Amino acid sequence: MLEDHRMSDISVAVLCREAGVSRTYYYHHFQSYADIIYQENIMSVVQYMRQLPDQGIITTTTMFTRYFELAAQSRDTQLTLVKVGLESSLIHSFESAFEYLVKNDLVVKAHPSRIGKKYWTEFLAGAVVNMAVRWLQTGMGETPAQMGRFVSNFVGLTE
Incomplete structure (x- = not known):
């Protein structure tokens, strides 16, 4: 709906009708539209984490590559969030995923002094x-693996 309407023009009743849920459900589970967007992003992060290799500790390049794969899969959604000024929800979701991976020792801690x-x-x-937003906006000329290596190199987290 954000592609066609400003958030302030979307009523709770219309949103619930489009989503196929009751207004009671909305008010019971969410405090704002931002909550809905955050929850959707968290669900995407969970999907992202399930796609990580199940081999114990993963490399940062693999972690970033999988993130760019997720970005490509959800391109329209991510670009819509940026268009309407909600890119902070994407950043917060990435933070949550990264913190989880580090806390649970699931990612190689290259340069542990930074973490x-x-x-x-x-x-x-x-x-x-x-970087992901710019990559999506410019047509994804590089592969997710190339972008994963770029990020690892840029931030000095190569293994």
């Missing part, structure tokens, strides 16, 4: 999401 430093996760999430 855990104040603002590191925010810096990384902003950089990766910004």
